[in-house]
Amino acid sequence: LRVQPGQEMTLFDGQGGVAEGAIVAVSKTAVEVEIAKRWTVPKPAIEIDLIQAVPKPERWELVLQKAVELGATAIRPILTRHTEFKPNPKKQERWSKIVLNAAQQCEVRWLPRLHGLEKLEAVLPTLAGYDLVLVGSLYEGTKRFRDVAMQDKRRIALLIGPEGDFSREEVAAMVEAGAVAVSFGDRILRTETAAIFGLSVLAYERL
Template sequence: MRRLFYKGMLADTVEITGSDAHHLMHVMRAKAGQQIILVDDANQVARMEMTAFREDAVTLTLLERLEADTESPIDLILAQCLLKSDKMDMVVQKAVELGAVGVIPVRSQNCVVRYDAKKAAARQQRWQKIADEAAKQCGRTALLEVAPVTDIKSLLESENGQQDSVLVFFYENEDQQTVKDYLQKITVRRIVLLVGPEGGFSLEEAKAVEEAGGKSVTLGPRILRAETAALTAMSVVQYECGDLG
């Protein structure tokens, strides 16, 4: 059943406008009597019936409130160094499916792609649309937020002083502390995963992250592609600390 996210609170009658209304009427060719799942800003979920149509709006009538919270008990955030566009698209989509609440695109020294300010803003909008659509398809009860593109220095500054939070740094030169061993030592609500680009992290970046309190861990003895590392990292964290275990 089609799922929509509503910027407001559930009520007996709700009016959908904008792109969602256009999609229902002109893409799905929806008709009166058809049903959808609606999620509001408070993560409340309901089964709704389409009861009326105007040129730019669809009226929904409440049928049933649902107990359907699909959110992880942890706030998982992926700080992903920029990848080639198709890989970054895929990582954002899978982050939604794996229960992350945010993706932070990060510029780093060895990133293959380089965006000016205009292109970076356009990419952020694209990734947000991908995330929103993925949330509808996989049954999320909250939308993932894609942050503006930032750099490692700014990321570390923003993480400084965060409460009940850790920054986990996946580093190819780490050979002592596994991600499993580290995760079994912590009990925090918010976990930020920093994953490098295709070219890996520079020594200067690795040193800066560790000096800022990032915890260096390894994902095992094999060298993983950047997109594989991101998906593996999120899966391992959700298994150990979230809702995949």
């Protein structure tokens, strides 16, 4: 709606391909761009997957935006015992648009993969494929985030529970599957804050 012929644009394909060019024609159905330069941005050396129980819509949309900004390479929404979200296929399309818009806004050249909604039980067997799995927990027996060795970990998963937290049995099942239960401090964080906090720590460690 706003672009005009002659305007310069940066384009990306979500898989590392980037191009610069100028608009030569605009119609109701298409924008034609003459490419002047193109290059490829390397894939992130460290993968960080956010696996999160879906909270209320406005909170989940915030998580999606911030996960993209903070460098999550995949986002896996899950259903847990205390999750109140009711599956709705139409929501997946909206979530995809939010991820795309966030990537455009902060110039993320590798679009995070947004998985379909899964039950926690279906995710547990996949945890073995990560070098490090962290699960935020309010129960006893956790480690401090900063005490977890993250060096040389190339594929990391961060599990965040719902507004009512994971159940004890769910945390135990994740730990049995190889996860490390971690504490985010003395305060109880909202689910969206916990996701942002955890991804921020991982992003810092990756710098």
